[in-house]
Amino acid sequence: MTKPYRTSITHHVDGKPHVYGYDLTKLAGNKSFTAVIYLILKGEMPDKNSEKMLDGMLTIAIDHGVEPSSTVAARNVYSGGSPLQAAVAAGVLAFGEYHGGAIEESMNTFKKYESEGAKKLNEDFKKKGKRVSGFGHRVYSTDPRTERLIELAKELGFYGKYVKFALEVEKELTVGSKKLPLNIDGIFAALLLEMGFHPKSGKGFFIIARVPGLVAHVVEESLREKPVRRLTEKEVEYDGPRPRK
Ligand SMILES: CC(C)(COP(=O)(O)OP(=O)(O)OC[C@H]1O[C@@H](n2cnc3c(N)ncnc32)[C@H](O)[C@@H]1OP(=O)(O)O)[C@@H](O)C(=O)NCCC(=O)NCCS
Structure with a gap:
């Protein structure tokens, strides 16, 4: 009889949780969190260079200041009185x-166009009026995070066809x-393809x-700020109707 859920990720053996066959109680203390993230998303342990590459990617994307919309959203939701998990x-x-x-x-775009070339990609997207x-x-003309990840990719053996293609596209796009x-999403995409991850896992890494x-x-918001963030009228331009009778 088919059971309602199927998984090949984690199950218990002799009362201990195993991920893709590896006993978690043995991985703890012996393998890095990055290595186990790789394992759980790929089904196999990374070699040293893959682990170092992924570790560099996760490190470089850990935060980008208070300015991005996601950080503002998280802090604002907390300031309204919702709990940490909601924020x-x-x-x-x-x-x-x-x-x-x-x-x-x-x-998906890199996979589709890598063989057709950067010019074709640019033409197709321009025709459709779509962003690549x-x-x-918004801020960088060259993304320093991308530059560092490319340096690491060269050092660790991930400067392959997808990274090279992404750089060709960069030259084409104006x-x-x-x-x-x-940008950071683009270099993540190229590197994840070099490492053999499925596009479906892409957003997960960010x-x-x-x-x-x-x-x-959110913790900083809770410890340092007063509840209820609110814009002042000075920061808002009203361009609706004047008072009406
Ligand atoms: C990230 C992003 C929002 C930054 O935008 P920005 O530099 O502030 O640029 P704007 O949104 O003001 O757009 C300015 C022009 O550049 C175009 N443009 C911006 N990014 C583009 C892209 N990736 N491909 C094609 N055209 C793009 C816009 O269509 C707009 O053209 P128009 O003036 O003819 O209407 C934008 O580049 C984008 O949407 N990139 C694609 C999505 C992406 O990679 N997001 C991850 C970001 S880390």
Whole structure:
């Protein structure tokens, strides 16, 4: 008889939880959290270089200041009186196609166009008037996080066809005179493909990396700020109707 749930991830053997066949009580103290994240999302243990590459990615994305929409969302939800878990979840909900949620789409695009070339990708997206996921940044003209991850990729053997293709796309993409840098989502996408992850897991890596940052912001909000964040009228431009009779 088929049971209602199926999983190949975790089950108990002799009363101990095993992930993909590895006893968690033995992994604890012997393997890094990064290695076990790799295991749970790929089904196999990383080699040394894969672990170091993924560790670099998770580290570099852990926080990006109070400014991003997800951090503002998390802090504002907490300031309204909701508990930590709701505030952190609100931050995660703010990861969308423009911020932190572009990795899956970017992986699919790289997979589709890697053989057709960067020019074709650019032409197709321009024709459709679509933004290319993984490129552009509000603040950076070159993303220093991307630069560091590329350095690591070269050192650790992940400077492969997808990273090279992402850099070709970066050269092609301009809006007017503005260049669109390969951003953190884009380099995550290329590196995850180099490591053989499925695009469906893409967004998950950003969530995993950023949740510690969101927790830190919510804790800071709780310890240092008064409840109820509120904009002042000076910060708001009203452009609706004047008083009416
Ligand atoms: C990240 C992002 C929101 C930053 O935007 P920004 O630098 O403030 O640019 P704007 O939203 O003001 O857009 C300015 C112009 O550049 C275009 N543009 C921005 N990013 C683009 C992209 N990735 N592909 C194609 N065109 C893009 C916009 O369509 C707009 O064109 P228009 O003036 O003809 O309407 C934007 O680059 C984007 O949407 N990137 C794709 C999603 C992504 O990778 N998100 C992860 C970010 S880490």
